[in-house]
Amino acid sequence: xxxxxxxxxxxxxxxxxxxxxxxxxxxxxxxxxxxxxxxxxxxxxxxxxxxxxxxxxxxxxxxxxxxxxxxxxxxxxxxxxxxxxxxxxxxxxxxxxxxxxxxxxxxxxxxxxxxxxxxxxxxxxxxxxxxxxxxxxxxxxxxxxxxxxxxxxxxxxxxxxxxxx
Numbered sequence: 001x002x003x004x005x006x007x008x009x010x011x012x013x014x015x016x017x018x019x020x021x022x023x024x025x026x027x028x029x030x031x032x033x034x035x036x037x038x039x040x041x042x043x044x045x046x047x048x049x050x051x052x053x054x055x056x057x058x059x060x061x062x063x064x065x066x067x068x069x070x071x072x073x074x075x076x077x078x079x080x081x082x083x084x085x086x087x088x089x090x091x092x093x094x095x096x097x098x099x100x101x102x103x104x105x106x107x108x109x110x111x112x113x114x115x116x117x118x119x120x121x122x123x124x125x126x127x128x129x130x131x132x133x134x135x136x137x138x139x140x141x142x143x144x145x146x147x148x149x150x151x152x153x154x155x156x157x158x159x160x161x162x163x164x165x
Contacts, residue, residue: 022052
């Protein structure tokens with residue numbers, strides 16, 4: 001099996017709403033500076049320009065940069081940038097829902113076997129107290145083709161699926 005990387009897919013209406021709002025603020029600031037160039041020395045205008053710049057940078061980091069969700073290879077699964085979880089340490093997988101931004105969203109939870117030694121990072125330890133676990137695929141942030149491929153790989157590796165009731 002070759003190494004397969006999966007990436008988060010962020011998109012939708014919010015993406016363009018954020019960009020439109022930032023562009024509108026930039027246009028308003030530009031009009032103000034064209035009409036009254038002395039405003040550049042006003043502290044509040046410098047703060048507004050800084051906020052606009054930070055908004056553009058964050059938008060670019062969120063939507064233009066690829067964010068790795070998981071890497072699946074012959075050894076196991078590596079979620080985000082955490083330590084890999086070996087295939088021999090996986091007991092089962094489960095279709096479940098998790099609360100995210102006041103909505104229930106679909107996830108696939110991968111359950112490790114009892115007694116598996118794994119070096120959890122602080123974020124994974126925090127996630128263990130929520131609907132998400134340290135080993136979850138967020139289906140709402142993946143392409144449908146990637147979801148189907150993940151399910152197929154898990155089935156090929158003999159990982160049984162169970163539905164959360």
